[in-house]
Amino acid sequence: MRFSISLILLPLALFGEPADWLITARYLVPMDASRRVIEDGAVAVGGSRILAAGSRAEIEKRFSSRHRLDAGDAIIAPGLINAHTHAAMSLFRGIAGDVPLREWLENYIFPAEAKNVTPEFVRWGTKLAALEMMHGGTTTFADMYYFESDVAEATREAGLRGVLGETILKFPAPDFKTPQAALEYTARFIERFRGDPLIVPAVAPHAIYTNTSATLRAARALAARYGAPLLIHVSETERENKDSLAGHGLTPTAYLHSLGVLAGRTLLAHGVWLTDADMELVRQANAGVAHCPSSNLMLASGIAPVTAMLRHGISVGLGTDGPAGSNNDFNMMEEMDLAAKLQKVTVGDPAALKAVDAIAMATVLGARAIGMENEIGSLESGKKADLITIRLTRPHAVPLYDVYRQLVYALKASDVRDVMVNGRFVLRQGRSLTLPEAEVLSNARRLARKVVRQQKFASPAPGLAAQ
């Protein structure tokens, strides 16, 4: 009798729908519209896409998989989206800081960039950043820097997903001396990388105060020609707002709107000083905002009105910004925690920006902010297989009463164990499968020594080292 039952069940198990990977864990947080938490969850992956996400029982019954990963006492979650950074600045990590913004930029960052930023620097810097990002569960990042083709190649090598834009400035940058040259480079960059499975080429005019209206319009036109996203810093500081009002009679957002720059896929970084009217413009334009809480504190820019933005219906993602004195890391777990806590104290309500909302900002909302909500941000059938596992086994993760609160307020980047991007594991058991860690770190140290040698610091900070 037992034998005959097996004979009946066997073909179902053997000839279930085929999958490449079946990933299981104690909890699954798909971040779909229901915001459900599935106990004993599973995700089936076929090629680069998610076939299904649900309970282990249901997924195991339906699929027959070539490979399996049981993450055990862990959470499966969507890969985190770092919506604003300057990855290659990893090589300037903490080179300056604890100084006012203008001094930081003019005495440290600009001279250091002018002397050091080369394609080689950008490649190793991006790899170092990618290594740190994958260790912390980030699968997609939005980047603005120089030599962006080299950023893209390093990102592909890392196996991460990147929305990448060459920074366009009205003054000479380490690679191009004019905004025209940077725009032309951007066009070639888009031609080269569009359709890439991992790279979304973007157009990235730095800000309104570092570009002419002609360049801003040209950037939008270029983005429109290719359907590419446009990335720009907006209302990061109060001074930017004041200068814009003085110079244009408009807030930075209203100024961009008046130039037609918001007409199309747009990601605004920071938005600390957005007014209610700005938020309405942003919402109407369906633009996204990358909230960068650590950076906004570190540079004393202010605390962004995130709950107000969310109330306006704006898609607000989370970003780390660069690590050269405005963070100093690429740790999205910390950004989630900080984003939630900051809104509570700012609004004066512990119920403001709950844990689940902070995770949404780092996943589904972040995906919407960068215009990729149909591809990434949640674990749902048909989306790209960008997912992570986070262990629940360290002392700081025990006990567990609520999965969302644990994720945001207790778990750390160091709890991320496995990272899959586009159906491929880039990290397993806390080890990178794509980047040679020792080689990346030794090159990072070598390039940093060069930075120290080349740089004559006006006033070296105590402990400044040559490593």
Add this chain to the structure above:
Amino acid sequence: MRFSISLILLPLALFGEPADWLITARYLVPMDASRRVIEDGAVAVGGSRILAAGSRAEIEKRFSSRHRLDAGDAIIAPGLINAHTHAAMSLFRGIAGDVPLREWLENYIFPAEAKNVTPEFVRWGTKLAALEMMHGGTTTFADMYYFESDVAEATREAGLRGVLGETILKFPAPDFKTPQAALEYTARFIERFRGDPLIVPAVAPHAIYTNTSATLRAARALAARYGAPLLIHVSETERENKDSLAGHGLTPTAYLHSLGVLAGRTLLAHGVWLTDADMELVRQANAGVAHCPSSNLMLASGIAPVTAMLRHGISVGLGTDGPAGSNNDFNMMEEMDLAAKLQKVTVGDPAALKAVDAIAMATVLGARAIGMENEIGSLESGKKADLITIRLTRPHAVPLYDVYRQLVYALKASDVRDVMVNGRFVLRQGRSLTLPEAEVLSNARRLARKVVRQQKFASPAPGLAAQ
């Protein structure tokens, strides 16, 4: 010739001053008054005390040690001091949160404590907290909870240093039903543990709004009798200040001063709403303040005026507070980072509260805040050997330009590798030598399941689990 030189040098090496431990690493941050960073540093330890700290060359020449630890590419720093927590609440980690303070306390915390807090609960809870604390580099913590003798025994077992006070309340607590009983217990507790190498028994009236003036005076008298420190929550919320002004015509600090409670070793937790006049009273009383940035954000209490307190000459330490919805961890590396960044944005100056000042708060200033500056807080000859090593080898730690900024803005609790308390290693290579991790975690999970079973939550949060 070579032989004869060896014969001359040999006795020097063999008969250098004896030490039990010689700990070396690439950097030493002693946090002495010079705030120097020593490259290629070393600490010699004899018994429970530091014999000397300095360059490796000088220390190796002077001492002949029985044991050695070369931490390699790492920083040796003083053990971190968590100046305010409720350790055993680890078992309520994240049980509630994202709800207003009163709802949190009345619907979740108080009922959960009334039903669950027993000596067994407190022992396992303290061990879980101690495990997490040592993993994050904390060597000393100031605690206010119930069954504090059990907290003390668990702390001794962990090998951590604790300034421990039984919470005194005017309403029934899980252990004692009256403040008189709690005061009597405190006297016995002090008698039992005074002179202990690790435990500093304290007197801990919860707050002015949870105690009568008679109890507050009796608590001070008890503390004075034994020279024990007094721990109390002060000006945590604006409401506390308003109620105090309405009820006593005085701020909480001025009220305590009027009762004579500040006359003697005192540690004030939070101090979010201290006025300038309060700060002057605190400074004159030489009382310390435990700043709890995460908790103050999480519960929307406010942002404490830390830079103003420091300007007044107040010793401000750092604390995590409890993890039951006001943090939710015991991570002092995160508190340092947050404390620095919060002051920058609050003061509006990126130079406010520099990295080195944040480390001081977690070490020397914290020691002074709890009245132990002659024993702990820096790595100097004669002080207790409470030290940690923090590796510099993970991607987020590379490259390194400035040791202090790296420590505060980039390094994580997970980088802490070795922890010595009172001359004894409690953690080596990221593994606890004193507490059985698996047993602690399984007991924590067991007790948490009991909490869930016993508790009838008014509105269970999504994802509420039975682990």
